[in-house]
Amino acid sequence: MAFKSEELAKAYWRENIGLVLKLLAVWFLVSYGFGIILVDWLNQITFFGFKLGFWFAQQGSIITFVILIFIYIKRMAALDNKYEVHED
Amino acid sequence: MDIQTLTFIIVGLTFALYIAIAVWSRAGSTNDFYVASGGVHPVMNGMATAADWMSAASFISMAGIISFAGYDGSVYLMGWTGGYVLLALCLAPYLRKFGKFTVPDFIGDRYYSQTARTIAVICAILISFTYIAGQMRGVGVVFSRFLEVEIATGVFIGAVIVFFYTVLGGMKGITYTQVAQYCVLAFAYLVPAIFISIYMTGHFLPQTGFGATIAEGVAGEGQYLLQRLDGLSEELGLAAYTSGVKSKIDVFAITAALMVGTAGLPHVIVRFFTVPKVRDARRSAGWALVFISVVYLTAPSIAAFAKVNLINTVNGPDLTGVKYEQAPSWIKTWEQTGLITWEDKNDDGRMFYSGDERNEMTVDRDIMVLANPEIADLPAWVVALVAAGGVAAALSTSAGLLLVISTSVSHDLLKRTLAPNITDRQELMWARIAAGLAIALSTWFGINPPGFVAQVVAFAFGLAAASFFPAIILGIFYKRMNSTGAIAGMVVGVLFTLAYIIYFKFMNPAANNAENWLFGISPEGIGTLGMLINFAVSYIVHKLTGDAPQATQDLVESIRYPKGAGVATSH
Numbered sequence: 001m002a003f004k005s006e007e008l009a010k011a012y013w014r015e016n017i018g019l020v021l022k023l024l025a026v027w028f029l030v031s032y033g034f035g036i037i038l039v040d041w042l043n044q045i046t047f048f049g050f051k052l053g054f055w056f057a058q059q060g061s062i063i064t065f066v067i068l069i070f071i072y073i074k075r076m077a078a079l080d081n082k083y084e085v086h087e088d
Numbered sequence: 089m090d091i092q093t094l095t096f097i098i099v100g101l102t103f104a105l106y107i108a109i110a111v112w113s114r115a116g117s118t119n120d121f122y123v124a125s126g127g128v129h130p131v132m133n134g135m136a137t138a139a140d141w142m143s144a145a146s147f148i149s150m151a152g153i154i155s156f157a158g159y160d161g162s163v164y165l166m167g168w169t170g171g172y173v174l175l176a177l178c179l180a181p182y183l184r185k186f187g188k189f190t191v192p193d194f195i196g197d198r199y200y201s202q203t204a205r206t207i208a209v210i211c212a213i214l215i216s217f218t219y220i221a222g223q224m225r226g227v228g229v230v231f232s233r234f235l236e237v238e239i240a241t242g243v244f245i246g247a248v249i250v251f252f253y254t255v256l257g258g259m260k261g262i263t264y265t266q267v268a269q270y271c272v273l274a275f276a277y278l279v280p281a282i283f284i285s286i287y288m289t290g291h292f293l294p295q296t297g298f299g300a301t302i303a304e305g306v307a308g309e310g311q312y313l314l315q316r317l318d319g320l321s322e323e324l325g326l327a328a329y330t331s332g333v334k335s336k337i338d339v340f341a342i343t344a345a346l347m348v349g350t351a352g353l354p355h356v357i358v359r360f361f362t363v364p365k366v367r368d369a370r371r372s373a374g375w376a377l378v379f380i381s382v383v384y385l386t387a388p389s390i391a392a393f394a395k396v397n398l399i400n401t402v403n404g405p406d407l408t409g410v411k412y413e414q415a416p417s418w419i420k421t422w423e424q425t426g427l428i429t430w431e432d433k434n435d436d437g438r439m440f441y442s443g444d445e446r447n448e449m450t451v452d453r454d455i456m457v458l459a460n461p462e463i464a465d466l467p468a469w470v471v472a473l474v475a476a477g478g479v480a481a482a483l484s485t486s487a488g489l490l491l492v493i494s495t496s497v498s499h500d501l502l503k504r505t506l507a508p509n510i511t512d513r514q515e516l517m518w519a520r521i522a523a524g525l526a527i528a529l530s531t532w533f534g535i536n537p538p539g540f541v542a543q544v545v546a547f548a549f550g551l552a553a554a555s556f557f558p559a560i561i562l563g564i565f566y567k568r569m570n571s572t573g574a575i576a577g578m579v580v581g582v583l584f585t586l587a588y589i590i591y592f593k594f595m596n597p598a599a600n601n602a603e604n605w606l607f608g609i610s611p612e613g614i615g616t617l618g619m620l621i622n623f624a625v626s627y628i629v630h631k632l633t634g635d636a637p638q639a640t641q642d643l644v645e646s647i648r649y650p651k652g653a654g655v656a657t658s659h
Contacts, residue, residue, distance in 0.1 A: 002651040013648055020177045027173045031166045031347075036340050039159075043331065049299035049312035054330045057162035058154075058388040059295060062169045062381050069176045069374040076181075076370060085649040087365045 002085050012083040019075055023068050031061040094472040095234045102272050102476045109265045130368045132267055134375025137359045139270035141376065142383060143219075143485035144226020145545040147273060148478050152456030154391035155398075158321075160332035161391065163342040163612075167549070169377060169384055170343070171350020176373035179351055180360040182564045184369035185647040188361065191354045191556060192500045198563040199571035200640055202505060207578050209500040211555040212354045213493055214582070215548050217526060219353075220489045222545035224250075224527075224534030227482040229454045232425045234475050239425055243534040250486045251527050269480045274382055276477025280461040280470050281386045284393045287464060289313060294389035307405035308396075317392060320399050323407065325444035329395070334610075335602060341613030342546070348619055349549025352556035355492045366650035394456045397463045402441040402449060409438030418462035427452035490523045497522035547589055550615025554581035558622040567644035573630030581622030588614045 003009040034042055035057035042053035050059075080086035146168065154161030188194055192212060196205025224243055227250065232242025278294075285297035288306055302308045308316040317329040327333045334342075350356065359376075360369045401419075404410045412430065419439075422428040429450045430439050441449045458478060461470045498519035502510060510518070555578050562569040562577075589611045592600040602608050609617060635641070646652075 002649055009645070009649075016648075023177060024173070027170065031170050031343065032340060035162060035166055036336060036343065040331070048296070049301065049314055051314075051330050054159055054162075054314075055299070057159060058165055059385060061166050062384055065169050065173050066374070066377050066381055068173055069370075069377055072177055073367075073370045073374055077367060080367075080650055083649070085651040087367060087650050087652075 003083065008083060012079065012085065015079055016076070019072070019079070023072055026064065027068055030056060030064040035061050091468045091471050092234060092236070094468050095475045098469070098472040099234075099476045099479055102480060105268055105272075106265050106480075109268050130363065130371035131375050132264075133359070133363055133368070133372045134377075135270045135379050136264075136266035137356070137372060137376035138379035138383075139266040139273060139480075139484050140359065140488050141356060141380060141485075142270075142273060142481055143545065144223050144230075144478065144482035146383065146387075147277065147481035148226045148229060148457050149454050151387040151390040151394065151460075152453035154388055155395045155456045156453050158327065158329035158332060160334045160339065161388075162332075163339055163346060164546075165384055165388060167343045167346025168350060169380060170347040172373055172377040172380070174347060174351040175356070175360070176370055176377075178564070179357065179560060180369040180373050181366045181650065182647045183357060183560070184360050184363065184366050185650060190361075190495075190500060191357055191560075192496070194563070195556075195559055195574070198640065198643070199559075199574045200637070201571040201575065204559075204571050204575050204578075205500070206505050207575060208556070208559075209496050209505070211551070211578065211582055212500075213496050214586075215354065215551045215555070216489045216492045216496070217530065218551060219355075219545055219548035220486055220493070220526065221530040221533035222548070223482050223486040223489070224530045226454070226478070227486065228534050229425075229427070229452075230458065230475055230478040230482065232427075233422065233455070233458055236421065236424055239427065240535045242425070243531055246482070247527050247531040247534070250483060250490065251524065266484055269484045270379060272480045273477045274379070276473045276480075277383050277386060277390075277457075280464070280466055280474060281390050281393075283466050283470065284397075284460070284464045285389065288393055288396070294393070295385050298389035298392040307400050313392060313396065317396055320396070320407075321443075324399070324403075324442035325446075326442065329392070335608050337608050338602070338605075338610050338613055341609040341616040343613075345550045345553045345613050345615035345619075346546065348553040348557045349551070349615055352552035352560065353549070354552075354556070355488050357556075358492075390457065390460060394460045394463065397460070398451065398456075399441060401463055402439045409436065409440040411438050413437070415439060416462070416465075418459055422455055422459060425455075427455045490526060493526045494519040494523040546612045547593075550585050550589065550612065550618065551582060553615035554585040554618025554622055558619055558626060562623070562626055564644065564647065567641045568630070568635040569626065570630050570633055570636040572633045573626040573628075576629040577622040577624075577626030580625045581618045584621055585615050585618035588618075 003012065034053060039053035039057060042056065043051040045052040047055070077086070150161075150164050150168075153164065183194060186194055186198075188197065190212075192205050192208035195208035196202065224247060227246030228239050228243030230242070231237070231245045232239045235242065235245065237245075281294040282292060285291050285294040288303060289297040289300040290303045291297035291300050298313055301310055301312055302316060311319075314330055321327060321329050332339065360372060363369050363372050401416060402410060412432070419428060419430070423430070431448050432438075433448050434446075439448055440446055441451070458474055461474055498515045502518055503515055558581065559574045559578050562574060588606070592605075592611045600611070602610075606614070606617065
């Protein structure tokens with residue numbers, strides 16, 4: 001057991017799941033939300049030469065995905081340190 | 089120097105580079121290939137993963153499909169990148185902590201069952217095989233153009249090269265070769281895109297270029313490029329570029345199948361088993377997506393530019409059609425491969441491309457990226473470079489997949505399950521036989537493809553989504569899931585998906601339309617439904633048969649935090 005107590009193990013897992021769910025909510029919003037479900041509505045807005053929904057489907061969602069993973073990497077490293085379960 | 093000679097030189101040089109790197113990095117690390125790649129920095133590993141990942145489908149076919157499908161092509165862009173978020177957040181770190189090499193190993197050990205392992209092996213072979221069939225088509229397209237032969241001959245030549253490359257080279261684990269392949273591939277993809285963007289819109293970045301206004305001296309100057317494309321599409325009876333024709337549910341289902349499938353592909357998952365630490369598994373996934381995005385953010389701009397250029401070249405700036413005698417040479421060279429055809433229906437000697445009865449051209453989508461530099465009239469070395477990039481993409485991925493197939497047969501299936509007593513020599517022989525059979529079958533599918541490259545590949549994702557993804561997710565996040573549930577889920581999920589694809593693509597292609605589809609979901613997207621069925625069946629069967637043993641639940645607990653992850657062990 002890497003954790004000092006059962007409670008700490010549970011707390012770590014809870015925080016981990018919480019973070020993952022938050023990030024996946026954004027993941028869902030930019031791709032399935034903005035890029036698919038709301039695409040026609042967003043397409044009424046044009047910025048530069050792009051219709052906004054179209055832009056999210058072909059550019060915006062991908063850029064967001066990259067940012068999400070790097071937030072995850074950073075936040076998980078902090079979480080591992082907090083619960084002292086990081087690698088040496 | 090003509091294009092063909094230049095192509096030979098540039099493709100030859102890149103080959104020499106890969107072989108040199110392979111020889112050099114091999115000499116430095118005679119110990120196990122897997123562990124050798126363990127010392128690689130996450131950025132390098134990310135780059136290698138990106139090269140492994142981006143196949144002929146990404147390089148050759150994707151921009152072409154987007155070019156013809158417009159908004160509907162977004163499913164590939166979102167699907168093939170969004171999966172990395174799932175991979176990084178839900179799979180990679182835990183599988184790395186688990187510390188085994190192959191997906192069947194995880195399934196077999198987590199579900200304490202040889203049956204589960206065997207089913208996982210069969211799924212892995214099936215998925216890799218479907219995937220490689222798509223690659224062979226891509227290789228064939230490249231070779232047929234640059235050797236100026238029929239597509240079937242091109243596929244055959246490509247198959248022979250891939251076979252020798254895999255069986256003799258054994259490239260797996262030689263991460264630095266893949267780093268070089270990524271550089272060639274990305275460079276070859278970006279250079280023409282930047283050239284064309286500057287020419288069409290004056291923008292250096294293709295990503296902003298395709299949203300900009302058309303530059304002076306190009307047909308439609310001053311208009312927004314995408315607006316012009318929508319306008320042209322309407323005039324020519326094609327679907328509007330920035331909005332699609334596919335139903336929302338189908339777009340949703342295909343995107344989901346591709347995303348979840350990405351996270352379930354055995355040859356992708358394997359890459360995260362071999363980094364030294366759990367933290368590196370997360371970082372590798374992040375960097376892989378950065379490098380993949382370089383290409384994927386460029387693809388939609390290439391698609392839009394290529395479409396405008398194609399219409400301008402064939403129909404002329406005034407949309408009356410260009411005389412065939414004045415057609416640029418690329419049309420004639422591609423005609424020889426049979427991938428472009430022109431039929432003068434109204435006998436006016438002029439070519440015309442449209443979406444209605446006036447149309448006289450058939451243009452295979454798979455040629456758009458390869459022909460793009462020629463369409464835009466770029467220098468011959470750029471054309472040759474793109475060919476080298478296409479070959480790099482197709483070869484690196486095919487070789488990796490062939491190794492997954494041959495090790496699955498010889499190691500996971502024979503040595504670990506059916507015939508534990510075979511010698512190393514026999515094991516190696518079986519690996520080669522499996523590779524030979526796989527390549528023969530995929531050559532056949534490459535010549536008679538049931539769809540375009542990216543579509544064939546899409547089926548592999550559907551199968552991965554319906555088989556592995558639920559079993560792995562439940563294995564990590566639901567520790568009480570038992571073997572009976574997981575096995576039932578995998579079997580039902582994959583059989584359902586496979587049956588649906590085979591029925592609509594092979595048995596009854598005439599019925600392959602939205603009216604006959606289940607909930608309006610096409611065979612490309614059915615993996616999403618297969619995945620949901622897998623989850624449901626697993627859960628119900630688990631509820632009827634009781635929890636996994638305590639030892640397994642403890643094992644699952646232990647993969648949930650990074651501390652104590654050793655180097656991956658073979659068995």
